[in-house]
Amino acid sequence: MLRVALLGAGRIGQVHARSIAANAHSALVAVADVHAEAAAKLAEAYGAAAMTVEAVLADASIDAVLIATSTDTHSDLIEAATAAGKAVLCEKPVDLSLARAQACLAATQHHKAPVMIGFNRRFDPNFAALKAAYDRGEIGKGELLSVTSFDPAPPPVSYVKVSGGLFRDMMIHDFDMACWIYGGAPDRVTAVGSSIVDPAIGAAGDVDTAVVTLIWNDGRIAVIKNSRRAVYGYDQRVELLGSEGLLGAKNVLENTVEKITVAGAVSAKPEYFFLERYMRAYAAEWSAFVAAVAAGTAVPVSLQDGVAALAVAEAATRSAQTGQTVALSAAMLEAAA
Structure with missing residues (x-):
C-alpha cells in the first residue's frame, strides 16, 4: 500500500x-x-x-x-x-x-x-487509444497532427497575470500531446496569438487565441489551436493524418442521444470543462503512477518530458512575441549543467 x-x-x-x-x-x-x-x-x-x-x-x-x-x-x-x-x-x-x-x-x-x-491527457482513454493505434502502425507514418483545445470561457484576469501565459499554462498540455504522439520534441516552433476574447487579457500581456505550428526534423508537422472561449463547451479533439490513413479522437459529449428529424440532426454539446472531461484520465494517471512505483519501473511521463513541453512553450512564447520561427535547441531540452 x-x-x-x-x-x-x-x-x-x-x-x-x-x-x-x-x-x-x-x-x-x-x-x-x-x-x-x-x-x-x-x-x-x-x-x-x-x-x-x-x-x-x-x-x-x-x-x-x-x-x-x-x-x-x-x-x-x-x-x-x-x-x-x-x-x-x-x-x-x-x-x-x-x-x-x-x-x-x-x-x-x-x-x-x-x-x-x-x-x-495522455491517460484519456480516447487519446490513449489513438496513440496505441498509431504505434501499431495502423496508419503508417504520421505526417500531419492537428490538436484542438478550446476552453468554454476565459479565466479571471487575476489568474492570467500569474499563469505564465497561454503557451505555458494552457497549450503546454497540447505540446506534450504532440511530443508524446510523435515520440519526441520538434525542431522548430512558429506561433501567432492575439487577444480578441477579452481585452483585459491582452492588457495583462497575454493572448487568448493562438495557433502554433511545430516542425520535426523529418518534415512531420503538428498544428495546435487554442482559444479561451468556446461558448458550446470544452472542445478537445485530436486528428492524425498518416501515410496510410487517418486517426481521430472526437469530443466527449454530455450524452449520446441524437435527435434526427426532417429539420436536421441534433446532438448534445461537449462536456463543459476539464473536471467533467478528464476525470477518468486523472484516475488512470494516478493508477499508472502507483503501478510504476510498486514495480520499480519508469514512470510514463518523466520530468524530462515536463522540461521538453516547457521548452516548446518557451519557444512558442518567443515566436509569438517576435514574429519569428524559433529553433528548439538541444540545450533547451536538457538538464542545467
Missing part, C-alpha cells in the same frame, strides 16, 4: 484526493496546504491528517507526495521530496521558468526517487 501525502488542497488537489482514495493500492494519509483550514477540511473528508510540508517530508512512513500547489512552488517541492526519498507526481508545469525546470531536472538526477509530471 502506497502511503501518500497530498500537497495542495485546492480544486485540482481535491480531484487528486479522490483518485488517491479510490485506488486500492494507495492511501491518502496526509494533506498540506498554505491555508491550514483547507488542508484540515480535505484531510477530514478522507480520514487523513493535516500536516505541514516540512512534517510530510520528515515523515519516513510517507512513501509518495502528489504536488498540486501553485506552479511557483513545484520545482522546490520536487527537489525537497526526492531528496527525502519520496516518489513524486507533480502537476504541470514543472516551473514557469525553463532554466529553473532544467535545474530541477539536474538536481533530481542524483536521487533514486521517481518523478512523474501530471500531463493527464
Whole structure:
C-alpha cells in the first residue's frame, strides 16, 4: 500500500484526493496546504491528517507526495521530496521558468526517487487509444497532427497575470500531446496569438487565441489551436493524418442521444470543462503512477518530458512575441549543467 501525502488542497488537489482514495493500492494519509483550514477540511473528508510540508517530508512512513500547489512552488517541492526519498507526481508545469525546470531536472538526477509530471491527457482513454493505434502502425507514418483545445470561457484576469501565459499554462498540455504522439520534441516552433476574447487579457500581456505550428526534423508537422472561449463547451479533439490513413479522437459529449428529424440532426454539446472531461484520465494517471512505483519501473511521463513541453512553450512564447520561427535547441531540452 502506497502511503501518500497530498500537497495542495485546492480544486485540482481535491480531484487528486479522490483518485488517491479510490485506488486500492494507495492511501491518502496526509494533506498540506498554505491555508491550514483547507488542508484540515480535505484531510477530514478522507480520514487523513493535516500536516505541514516540512512534517510530510520528515515523515519516513510517507512513501509518495502528489504536488498540486501553485506552479511557483513545484520545482522546490520536487527537489525537497526526492531528496527525502519520496516518489513524486507533480502537476504541470514543472516551473514557469525553463532554466529553473532544467535545474530541477539536474538536481533530481542524483536521487533514486521517481518523478512523474501530471500531463493527464495522455491517460484519456480516447487519446490513449489513438496513440496505441498509431504505434501499431495502423496508419503508417504520421505526417500531419492537428490538436484542438478550446476552453468554454476565459479565466479571471487575476489568474492570467500569474499563469505564465497561454503557451505555458494552457497549450503546454497540447505540446506534450504532440511530443508524446510523435515520440519526441520538434525542431522548430512558429506561433501567432492575439487577444480578441477579452481585452483585459491582452492588457495583462497575454493572448487568448493562438495557433502554433511545430516542425520535426523529418518534415512531420503538428498544428495546435487554442482559444479561451468556446461558448458550446470544452472542445478537445485530436486528428492524425498518416501515410496510410487517418486517426481521430472526437469530443466527449454530455450524452449520446441524437435527435434526427426532417429539420436536421441534433446532438448534445461537449462536456463543459476539464473536471467533467478528464476525470477518468486523472484516475488512470494516478493508477499508472502507483503501478510504476510498486514495480520499480519508469514512470510514463518523466520530468524530462515536463522540461521538453516547457521548452516548446518557451519557444512558442518567443515566436509569438517576435514574429519569428524559433529553433528548439538541444540545450533547451536538457538538464542545467
